[in-house]
Amino acid sequence: MRKIDKLVLKAFLGPFVLTFLVVIFIFLLRLVLFYFVDLFGKDLGAFVYVELFFYFSLITIPLAMPLSVLLSSLMTFGKLGENFELTALKSAGISIFRIMRPILTVSVFLSIFMFWFMNVALPWANMKGWSLLYDIKTTKTTLNIKEGIFYTDLTGYSIKVGKKYPDNKTLKNLIIYDHTHNDGNRHVTLADSALMYTIYNKQYLVFELFNGKDYLEDADQGAVVNPTELAVHDFKKSKVVMSLAVFDLQKTDEKQFAHHEIMRNNNQLADDADSISTRITNIINSFSKSYNVNFLYFVSPIKVSLQLLKNKDWVKPRLQKGLNDSKSSPYDLAGQQAKNMISSAQSNKLLLENYRTQLNKTNLEWHHKFTNALSILVMFLIGAPLGAIIKKGGFGIPVVVAVSFFILLYILTQQGDKMAKEGALILQLGAWLANSILALIGAYFLKIALADSRLFETDFYKVLWDRLSTKLRRAKTAE
Numbered sequence: 001m002r003k004i005d006k007l008v009l010k011a012f013l014g015p016f017v018l019t020f021l022v023v024i025f026i027f028l029l030r031l032v033l034f035y036f037v038d039l040f041g042k043d044l045g046a047f048v049y050v051e052l053f054f055y056f057s058l059i060t061i062p063l064a065m066p067l068s069v070l071l072s073s074l075m076t077f078g079k080l081g082e083n084f085e086l087t088a089l090k091s092a093g094i095s096i097f098r099i100m101r102p103i104l105t106v107s108v109f110l111s112i113f114m115f116w117f118m119n120v121a122l123p124w125a126n127m128k129g130w131s132l133l134y135d136i137k138t139t140k141t142t143l144n145i146k147e148g149i150f151y152t153d154l155t156g157y158s159i160k161v162g163k164k165y166p167d168n169k170t171l172k173n174l175i176i177y178d179h180t181h182n183d184g185n186r187h188v189t190l191a192d193s194a195l196m197y198t199i200y201n202k203q204y205l206v207f208e209l210f211n212g213k214d215y216l217e218d219a220d221q222g223a224v225v226n227p228t229e230l231a232v233h234d235f236k237k238s239k240v241v242m243s244l245a246v247f248d249l250q251k252t253d254e255k256q257f258a259h260h261e262i263m264r265n266n267n268q269l270a271d272d273a274d275s276i277s278t279r280i281t282n283i284i285n286s287f288s289k290s291y292n293v294n295f296l297y298f299v300s301p302i303k304v305s306l307q308l309l310k311n312k313d314w315v316k317p318r319l320q321k322g323l324n325d326s327k328s329s330p331y332d333l334a335g336q337q338a339k340n341m342i343s344s345a346q347s348n349k350l351l352l353e354n355y356r357t358q359l360n361k362t363n364l365e366w367h368h369k370f371t372n373a374l375s376i377l378v379m380f381l382i383g384a385p386l387g388a389i390i391k392k393g394g395f396g397i398p399v400v401v402a403v404s405f406f407i408l409l410y411i412l413t414q415q416g417d418k419m420a421k422e423g424a425l426i427l428q429l430g431a432w433l434a435n436s437i438l439a440l441i442g443a444y445f446l447k448i449a450l451a452d453s454r455l456f457e458t459d460f461y462k463v464l465w466d467r468l469s470t471k472l473r474r475a476k477t478a479e
Helices: 003-034 046-059 061-082 085-091 096-138 266-294 303-309 316-324 330-390 397-422 427-431 433-450 458-478
Strands: 157-164 170-178 187-199 204-217 230-243
Touching (some): 061 085, 397 427
16 A cells, blocks of 8 residues: 555544544434433333444444545545645646545445445344334333322232322322222222332332221122122231333334335345335226226117127127116116216225335335445545545534535435425436435536636635626726
């Protein structure tokens, strides 16, 4: 490896790694803020959250990688230009393409890696991450019994506490309804005071009751209440043990999420698209074959025409049906058949719209496996020449420019997808809209960088304004 390659790569790798980690951290912070209520307060253990953040770190890589390449390319060539190293290299007869070659090589390898990642690792990470997030969201919050309110999160029990002391263990005036047998409010326990604590590594909750009564109605008597069939037990001390399994993380079958587009690889997406296309074709063909049965032909005064039509095979069964149906008026029958056709057409139209939307989503996801990989090269094509033009390193101007182009990439991608799903734009064009426009912008910046343009320097515009002013004055004098 030559010294020039080491110089450029050393200037590139540091900002790239730092930017990559910062972007992933920002997206993880966004996840935490968005699902804060669902994630915390459930005593699930640190390992569950580490696992969740690991999966979502992988999920954010397709967003973090293009932005990291763009920003690090801008900073690298901006710093080289700011320190006049870029000028010195050009003076030595080294072309801008030769200077960019090391980072271009890295960008190509990153694009290849990104395609593999999008096709293999990302579907797996999406399935694991989103299914785990669903499990966490559906897990009940930690036991939190409040004063004067019936607590029903413990399966089979309804608990009310009159007073709860600051130690969160000592309770006063406790009422417990036992619904474990699904027989209504037939078993009620009242206690003057109680101690609440957990045992066996928080697997069970224990209420140690003092000075109370236990009311048990005979469940075999049905809805009829007889005071003589009500058993009352006085106690000085008693215990009620409840399972806390309801607060454990319940694993959902991941196959329930496997049908979603973001959890499929390219081969699976292609198969899904073929299946949906086949369903659409079958619906259209079935409707085309079925609607003819709604047309009937009746005998009219012009019998000559009917005699001519009798020779047609597709007319005979409908004509005979119409002749045999003497009970109904032809107009009533025609009206009913028209309503049937409209109803069938409307239901088929809704079904076709749903399938076509699903087909567009599937095809878009298939294309995005490629567009997200190539967006790395597009971001390099913008960042490297733009850094050479700006000639500013650090995290100042490069960050502003990089974030602006990343937002533009995101907006164009979302808009292209939206138009493609709605059928306002050809699906392939909508999927590749962002990369196409930004590649043209990058090519323009590369052309300016090759010409050593001072597009982003104030002196350039000052000289341009002076020249324009001089021409305007000369034109005015000539008049």
